[in-house]
Amino acid sequence: MRVFREVQKFRQWWFILIIIATTCVVFYGLFEEYKEVEKESSTDLITFIVSALFALLVIAIIFIFKLETKINEQGIYYGFWPFQLKLKHVPWSEIKKIYVREYSPISEYGGWGYRFSFGKHGKAYNVSGSTGIQIIFKNGKKTLIGTQKKEEVESVLKTYQHKLLHT
Known part of the structure; x- marks a missing residue:
């Protein structure tokens, strides 16, 4: 695992x-x-x-404040402490698509932190930088989680891509 x-x-x-x-x-x-x-x-x-x-x-x-992200065989967990005392869990079965992408924190979400846009971008949890894990849910909603470990996330996501195909 x-x-x-x-x-x-x-x-x-x-x-x-x-x-x-x-x-x-x-x-x-x-x-x-x-x-x-x-x-x-x-x-x-x-x-x-x-x-x-x-x-x-x-x-x-x-x-x-801290942004915590965890990805394993059960899905993805994320949260912005102290706003979320327990990490939010999203099982693979609720995810339509997940990938790493570059984004513009200011133009897409209005900055860093726990952000949301009233348009096409959805929610964002970010601390710094402009690289994030884009999650598109089966219900059409979107969440982006900032990351400083692009290559490591991409590698782990490849491991679990089959979970998206079988759910």
């Missing part, structure tokens, strides 16, 4: 730079606001602390 497994996280240098810059701006604004509040007011202090903790929580959540 051949198994493909991939875990991707948001770790692009430009993404981290945007997060750091945004964090600096938010904390600078919070600090400037805090300098203006009345020091005797516990409500203002609590508001400042809650705002700072919320900003830190958002940053932490972004860094724990």
